[in-house]
Structures are given as structure tokens and as C-alpha cells.
Amino acid sequence: MTRDEAEAIESFERLGLTSYEAKVFIALQRLGSGTARDIADVADVPRSQVYSVAEGLERQGLIEVQQSSPIRYRPVSVAEARETLHERFEREHGRAFEYVETVRSKSDGEEEQEDIWTVRGRERIDDRVVDLLSNARERIVFGTRLPVFLTEDIERALERHAAAGIDVLAVSSSDDVAERMRSLDGVSYASPPEHQGADDRSGRIVIVDDDTILLSVVDEDENETAIWSAESLFASVFIQLAEARVDPTGESS
Amino acid sequence: MTRDEAEAIESFERLGLTSYEAKVFIALQRLGSGTARDIADVADVPRSQVYSVAEGLERQGLIEVQQSSPIRYRPVSVAEARETLHERFEREHGRAFEYVETVRSKSDGEEEQEDIWTVRGRERIDDRVVDLLSNARERIVFGTRLPVFLTEDIERALERHAAAGIDVLAVSSSDDVAERMRSLDGVSYASPPEHQGADDRSGRIVIVDDDTILLSVVDEDENETAIWSAESLFASVFIQLAEARVDPTGESS
DNA sequence: ATTCTGTTAGTAACAAGCTAACAACAGCCC
DNA sequence: GGGCTGTTGTTAGCTTGTTACTAACAGAAT
Numbered sequence: 001m002t003r004d005e006a007e008a009i010e011s012f013e014r015l016g017l018t019s020y021e022a023k024v025f026i027a028l029q030r031l032g033s034g035t036a037r038d039i040a041d042v043a044d045v046p047r048s049q050v051y052s053v054a055e056g057l058e059r060q061g062l063i064e065v066q067q068s069s070p071i072r073y074r075p076v077s078v079a080e081a082r083e084t085l086h087e088r089f090e091r092e093h094g095r096a097f098e099y100v101e102t103v104r105s106k107s108d109g110e111e112e113q114e115d116i117w118t119v120r121g122r123e124r125i126d127d128r129v130v131d132l133l134s135n136a137r138e139r140i141v142f143g144t145r146l147p148v149f150l151t152e153d154i155e156r157a158l159e160r161h162a163a164a165g166i167d168v169l170a171v172s173s174s175d176d177v178a179e180r181m182r183s184l185d186g187v188s189y190a191s192p193p194e195h196q197g198a199d200d201r202s203g204r205i206v207i208v209d210d211d212t213i214l215l216s217v218v219d220e221d222e223n224e225t226a227i228w229s230a231e232s233l234f235a236s237v238f239i240q241l242a243e244a245r246v247d248p249t250g251e252s253s
Numbered sequence: 254m255t256r257d258e259a260e261a262i263e264s265f266e267r268l269g270l271t272s273y274e275a276k277v278f279i280a281l282q283r284l285g286s287g288t289a290r291d292i293a294d295v296a297d298v299p300r301s302q303v304y305s306v307a308e309g310l311e312r313q314g315l316i317e318v319q320q321s322s323p324i325r326y327r328p329v330s331v332a333e334a335r336e337t338l339h340e341r342f343e344r345e346h347g348r349a350f351e352y353v354e355t356v357r358s359k360s361d362g363e364e365e366q367e368d369i370w371t372v373r374g375r376e377r378i379d380d381r382v383v384d385l386l387s388n389a390r391e392r393i394v395f396g397t398r399l400p401v402f403l404t405e406d407i408e409r410a411l412e413r414h415a416a417a418g419i420d421v422l423a424v425s426s427s428d429d430v431a432e433r434m435r436s437l438d439g440v441s442y443a444s445p446p447e448h449q450g451a452d453d454r455s456g457r458i459v460i461v462d463d464d465t466i467l468l469s470v471v472d473e474d475e476n477e478t479a480i481w482s483a484e485s486l487f488a489s490v491f492i493q494l495a496e497a498r499v500d501p502t503g504e505s506s
Numbered sequence: 507a508t509t510c511t512g513t514t515a516g517t518a519a520c521a522a523g524c525t526a527a528c529a530a531c532a533g534c535c536c
Numbered sequence: 537g538g539g540c541t542g543t544t545g546t547t548a549g550c551t552t553g554t555t556a557c558t559a560a561c562a563g564a565a566t
Contacts, residue, residue: 008352011345032358061377064370092264099261105285117317124314
């Protein structure tokens with residue numbers, strides 16, 4: 001079995017098939033059609049198991065059965081299979097979240113407590129950044145060293161809030177990033193203070209008003225981890241520390 | 254636990270979570286945020302298990318963790334969770350089928366053998382019908398008693414092929430269905446022969462050219478099962494039998 | 507001193523993977 | 537036709553791995 005095939009099988013498993021089902025389905029796509037023996041030979045599944053596994057696949061609409069002796073099987077087209085699995089996902093997804101929406105507590109977006117939360121993963125942090133920005137009333141400071149941390153979504157959010165009259169300041173020690181920041185409509189740019197040192201594990205910093213902050217770092221495996229706190233006293237204190245390092249430098253738009 | 258909640262949990266399981274993960278996630282959505290104990294109380298999960306389960310959920314990007322004592326957890330927004338699971342699905346789906354496409358045997362659509370295949374389930378049969386119609390070269394006959402079996406997709410396929418110069422004939426013993434059939438552009442209509450008897454388990458019939466046929470029945474649980482055969486001698490013989498019952502009656506457009 | 511937190515080990519229950527055996531049947535050689 | 541061989545479809549049962557669940561405990565908090 002090739003590496004690619006093993007990966008494909010794992011993916012099918014995560015889509016809800018068993019490994020036997022995945023193997024039989026792939027084998028049938030490869031064969032076009034075949035008997036239990038044909039399938040067992042190429043799929044590395046015991047022949048005696050092929051019958052029941054195929055039955056399951058038929059129920060799921062991924063293969064079709066020829067009632068003959070010997071029984072023959074054929075896969076549905078790749079397009080149909082994609083569609084079938086897609087529909088199944090949408091159905092489950094809908095059902096699951098329909099219920100969640102009904103029980104969801106109202107607390108969202110408002111009334112945070114004195115909490116510091118941890119978020120792992122670049123994309124999740126992207127989302128959290130945009131989310132925090134959306135609560136801005138007066139002022140935003142966004143800083144990062146690395147271009148990837150200034151996503152398009154974030155750029156757009158910064159411009160949107162600047163247009164809405166919020167004071168938006170962008171900071172970076174990297175020329176690439178600074179370039180892009182300066183091109184954003186309505187967004188001021190400042191270079192960071194020199195004394196920041198060799199902060200090569202720092203990721204990004206977001207300050208919203210005087211009580212919301214997000215700070216991320218990049219570990220040795222390039223994974224980004226952020227901590228954030230919104231509308232908390234804790235954040236205020238933190239911000240005062242951070243501001244001391246940003247403000248002293250001259251601004252330029 | 255309510256019935257709705259149990260269903261939601263099952264759906265989450267089918268989306269790749271364990272039942273504990275589903276319960277904890279739902280409990281957190283309900284609570285807004287909480288400690289392991291809070292969660293254990295409402296989620297019906299042993300407190301000692303909450304920690305590891307929550308760790309898993311954090312890795313999956315479905316909740317966030319507050320590193321404090323006691324540790325507190327909060328869910329990401331419902332929108333973020335939807336998005337996260339959706340992305341995961343698309344990723345696996347893509348990976349799985351990317352490989353399948355590479356191994357797919359070319360046999361599709363062409364060169365069928367003397368095979369009769371079985372398809373179960375209304376929607377899958379809908380798909381197969383459209384698929385068979387798409388291979389028409391000269392002539393199509395489509396018949397059904399029940400309105401649900403004449404889907405919009407099928408109506409469109411019939412019209413499309415009629416427009417392409419293929420001889421399309423629609424047949425139904427039901428007035429409702431006949432009405433709709435008559436309104437299709439370029440499609441002829443014929444009423445079925447009387448001697449068909451009390452065929453109350455018959456579903457639909459599709460004849461394409463003189464060598465492709467699909468015939469479905471509806472069982473006592475209202476499940477539709479179809480057999481079909483394309484470009485086969487067997488189909489030809491079958492078609493001659495079926496035609497004997499359709500042709501003798503007068504046609505009308 | 508007692509309750510609570512976070513962690514660990516270990517068991518139980520179940521699903522999935524895997525093996526073996528067998529009756530029914532088809533082909534083949536004699 | 538009789539006996540031999542090989543295949544098919546079915547079933548029972550074992551093995552393995554995962555998840556659900558219980559119990560116990562050290563350290564912190566009250």
C-alpha cells in the first residue's frame with residue numbers, strides 16, 4: 001500500500017467510513033467493478049468480510065450491487081460519491097448546530113470577566129483577532145513582525161474600523177509588513193521602539209481601547225499560541241506595560 | 254437528557270467527535286464558560302474526564318482554555334465552530350477524493366457489460382436516472398405513477414435531451430404527473446396501456462435507446478429499489494417486453 | 507480539617523479488524 | 537454418474553483498539 005493510499009483511507013475514516021469500507025470503495029474505483037474475490041485481492045481485506053462491508057457501502061449509496069452469482073459490485077461515480085458524502089455532512093452539521101443554537105447561552109460578545117484565555121493555532125487566532133477588533137469603540141493598535149500574521153481579513157477589519165472613526169495604529173519592525181500597513185486606508189503606522197530586543201518568538205499584538213489585548217508567540221515548531229483578555233482589568237494593566245513600548249516612538253501616517 | 258440533545262450528540266459523533274467531546278462542547282455552549290466541575294454537572298461526563306476531553310476540544314479549535322486555577326473553559330462562537338468543522342470536512346473530503354481520482358479506472362460511462370445493477374434509495378435512483386438519460390443517442394421513454402419520482406432534475410434532463418433532438422416520450426397513469434409531463438418542452442406524452450393491472454408497487458421506468466433500461470419498485474416501507482442495465486443485450490430483451498406494454502396505445506403531444 | 511482540583515491508573519463495554527470453518531454449488535477428470 | 541477440486545456466500549469466534557466509566561490520590565484552596 002502506498003503512502004497516498006494510506007492517507008486517503010484515513011481521510012475516509014474521518015469522513016465516517018471504517019477502514020475496510022474505505023479500502024473496498026477505493027478498490028472498486030480502481031477496478032471499475034468486480035466480485036468479492038477481486039476486491040479482496042486488491043483491497044487487502046479478507047474476502048469473507050467483503051460481503052458485509054459492501055452491504056454497508058451500498059446502504060450508504062457509495063456502491064451498487066449486481067444480484068448474480070457471483071455477486072458483482074461497482075462503485076458509483078466519483079462525483080456521486082462526493083455529493084453523497086457532502087450531503088451527509090451538511091445534514092449532520094445542520095442537525096448538530098441547530099440544537100446548539102437553541103441552548104447557546106447569551107453571554108457572547110458582552111460582559112467578559114477577569115479572564116485570560118488561550119488560543120492555539122494561527123487560523124483560530126486570526127479569527128479571534130478579527131473578533132476582538134470588532135468590539136473596538138475608540139482605538140486599535142495592531143502589531144506583528146511576520147507578514148502571515150497580517151491576513152487580508154485583518155487588513156480589511158482594520159480599514160473598516162478606521163473608516164468608522166476608530167483610531168487605528170499599526171506597528172511592525174519588518175519592512176515588508178510596514179509597507180503593507182502604510183498602504184491601508186485610514187490606518188496610521190508607527191515603527192516599534194528599538195529596545196524590544198531579539199524578540200524572535202513574538203507573534204502579534206492587538207490592543208483594543210484600553211481594556212482588551214491579545215498577544216501571541218511562536219514556538220520552536222512554528223505553532224502560534226495566543227493569550228487574550230477582553231474588557232478586563234487585567235488587560236488594562238497589561239496594555240499599560242505594552243503601551244510603554246509602543247508610544248514613545250514618533251508616529252507617522 | 255432530552256431527545257434533541259441525544260440526536261445532536263449523535264450528529265457530532267458522526268462529525269468525528271467522541272460522545273464526551275460532544276457533551277462537553279454542548280455543555281459549554283450552554284454555560285457560556287465554566288470549570289471542569291461546572292461542565293461535569295451539566296454534561297453528564299465524569300469530572301476527571303473533562304480535563305482530557307477539553308484538551309482534545311481545544312486542539313480541535315472548538316473551545317478555549319483559561320490557564321488559571323481552577324482551569325476555566327469557554328466555547329468558541331457557534332459560527333467559528335461551524336466554520337472549523339466545515340474546513341475539516343472539506344480538507345478530508347479533498348484528500349480522500351484526490352487520491353480516488355488518480356486510481357479511478359477509466360471504465361466510466363462506456364463499455365458496460367451484460368450486467369444488471371441494483372440501486373436503493375430514491376435520491377440515488379434520481380441520480381442514476383439522470384445519468385442514464387445523459388447517454389441517450391436517439392430515444393427516451395420515461396414513465397412513473399408518482400409525482401415525487403419526476404424530479405425537477407429529471408424534468409430538466411428530459412427537456413434538455415428533447416431539445417438536443419432526441420425523441421422523448423413520457424408516460425403516466427396518474428393525472429397529476431401527466432399534467433406536468435405534458436407541460437415539458439419538446440416532450441411527447443402517452444397514456445399507458447390499460448392492461449397493466451393494479452401495479453401499486455411500481456415506481457418508475459426509464460428506457461434509453463434500445464439497450465438501456467431502469468425499473469424501480471416501492472416496497473411496503475416506501476423504500477424505492479431500482480434495477481438497471483445499460484447498453485446490454487439483457488436490457489434490449491427487457492425493453493422489448495416493456496415496449497409491448499407502452500407502444501400499442503395512441504400517442505398525443 | 508475538609509473540600510475541591512487536576513492527574514493517573516485501571517477496568518468495562520463495544521466496535522472494528524481478522525481468522526477459520528462450512529454448506530452449497532460449479533467445473534472437471536475419469 | 538461419481539468423485540475430486542475450487543469458489544462462493546455465510547457464520548461464528550477471536551483479537552485488538554478505542555471509548556466510556558470508576559477509583560484513588562497528592563496538592564491547593566477554603
